[in-house]
Amino acid sequence: MRHGNDTPALLRSATTATGDKVDVTLADGIVQAVVPAGTAAIPTDSAAVLDLDGHLLLTSMAEPHAHLDKAGSWDRIHPPMGDLRAAIVSWRAYADTMTEADVVDRARAQVLRNVRHGTTAIRTHVDLLRGPDPLLGIRALVAVRDELSDIVDIEIITLSPDDIPTDTIEAALDAGADGVGAAAHLAPEPLEELERIVGIAERRGCVLDMHTDESLHEVVTLDALAGLTRGWTTNVSAGHCVRLGTVPAHQRDALIATAKESRIGIIANPITNLYLQGWGDDVATPRGIAPARALLDAGARFAAGADNVRDPFNPLGRSDALETAMLLVVGAHLTAHEAYAAVSSGARDVMGLPAADVTPGAHADLVAIRADHLTQAVAEAPADRIVLRRGRVVARTSSTTDFPSLTAPAPLEVAR
Template sequence: MRPSIPTPVSQWLTNLRLPEWLLPTDWPLLNGLPQLAHVEVSAGVVSKLTPILPSDVIDFIDIDGALCLPSLVEAHAHLDKTFTRERIGNVTPGLLGAIEAMHQDKSKWSHNDLWLRAEKALQQAYSNGVAHIRTHIDWDSEQTPAAWNVLQALAKSWQHKIHLEQVALVPLTLLADKTSTDSILQKVISTDLGIMGCFIHSVNFNADAFEYLIKRAAQLNIDLDLHIDEELAEQPQGLMCLLDCLETVPFSGRIVCGHVCALSSCEEALATSLLDRLSKQPITLISLPTTNLLLQDAEVERTPKLLGLTLLKEAKTRGIPTMIATDNVQDAFCSFGEYDPVEALRLATYGAQLSHVFDRWSQSICDANYLSSDLPTFNLIGKRADFIVFDSKDVWSWPSGEMRLLIRDGGIIKASKQATTSLFNDQKGIS
């Protein structure tokens, strides 16, 4: 059960500074910025959102103008690999070197080892305000990997705290055989919250296998989640093949494309053309700044000249759903970090020089609709009253600092970092 304090049948959270993207389009402004919001909570669910606090409200928690977001989404993670870095040793710089080092570590992936490491990751993510995680799981043969079953069990164990989806990360070479493709697809879609995925790179590219995967997914009416063009190539061949296929095959689901680093290294005219085509398809882009900055253009004794970040601003300008996520934590791909999408967004803000980060780009770490097929407009009404309250009122310097309160079902359950302001210390029910 959620460790939340009991809440009355109806109460209010008052004076929340919510981001512009989360508010109705006719929301009033003050000095060009959205007015503070008041949220009515009934039985742990948001029932009303208003810019003015009703005069008859008695039971409320005053947020005092602090910046607030709904619970966070970790849209791309690798819980099977996490927290292995200390036992791996030296890793050859670059993506392929990390893949090889990680492959060598898999002999240690017992049921107990996978469970302990993945649960540690879930605990860390939850303490940072994450309520939705999509993890990729290496799927190296036709047989179901042990990690798939472990994560499925953890999803059930954590279902009251975190919505945990799992993606089969299958190398494209394994899908060259259509029988194997169909077998893996059936195993994946028979799993609750299971999603078919694939690793598509120049070292394993097979257009026939990729096109068959897309066509079968379209026939089965399922979503896909792809590692695609995670390299600084002159042509994003994976994305080009995907678009060519989608322009001839009706696809009713959603295709999430992670990394797409090659969009930043190809000629600008080609990138612009591909983004224009992409905007007409059911595709979501996910940028993973930690691993992309660490692994792309990686050479010993040479400072990287290219960042490897996909074209975030250009995608958002075209209305393409765009997300930012943590990716790897303390493994061969990324030696550092923790499961905190706010930190990933902060890094993307530096790398991609993002502006209006709180009011616009925070959607990229909160809106789980970007992972679904029909892309409904995000609406607080009817959702659990789960929020993160930051120890700041300044939208221009966010995200800065680490201090935050977690609200679950309308009740404050904990401060995730040591807090210093009166807003944090004066609240009742903090544990």
């Protein structure tokens, strides 16, 4: 059912991340003005007013690293718990049997969960498959992208093993993929595979997003990626970068400086890498996460994503970027504000999207969360949310709580 204020002209009495109470006027999907609460002119059409009293108004979340073709497959595969390579083996066995309809159904459900929680843009990696139909996943995600284009931006990046021919990768771009990527560090000849994928992106002028150094102890390819893409104007990202968090500090800082010089966006994936990495380290298990503090302190482009959700690479996940933000606080020692930026404005920057914010001139991709301040929102992940994309409400969630055994009904006091 559509509501009368699905395209509001005024967001009234919202609280910003800095604690200010404001009225926000919108038009044509853009924030027009931000003024103290109670001072904006009220539209004659009351349906054009969205009352956000009690809500925190923030830049909507963006997911810079997803695998929508894999999402929700854990219960179908029942894979062994283990490391990255074991997950790859179990996924490939399932991929040999799955249908295009299966991928569409799981991906659509995952996207809707993301949007419900406040995500209005998703970059998804999609496997190019071995066998007679390597573009099955690409076709499925193009269909989902088209179907849900009114509520979310979806960007498709190819993910290809080293034995997938270059012609197949090019065909995936022709079929609707937006960019290319691979996990070159897993190839028998990592630098040769990296050069091949970089060459395709350069030739096609498309987005390049590499899975990079997803290991605690093995080869580092970030330096080579930075060297190969120095001076590029197209968007380049490096996901995972787990090894960057375990090399000596002087080497880490030099690699970060090199990546920053080439304007490579670094995308941490805390939930999946904390799950996958360190199984062989029984004592003082290292944290499987990119060095977020060092990256932010150096001024590098930094974002964070959920990566895998309930598939062989990660059995858990709530499809909520606030979960990713919480893990950045716990696992990477960021503040709540830094962590939220990584899953919102930072993610949009790394994805090459226009800025969205509670600021005049910014895109009105916003999320209103029932909370008093940002730390509470990250800590509690309140269910009550209103999601706007380009100034239009695309999702609403509300919740109620009863305590029927209490003799006198009392409101639930939420810790502030």
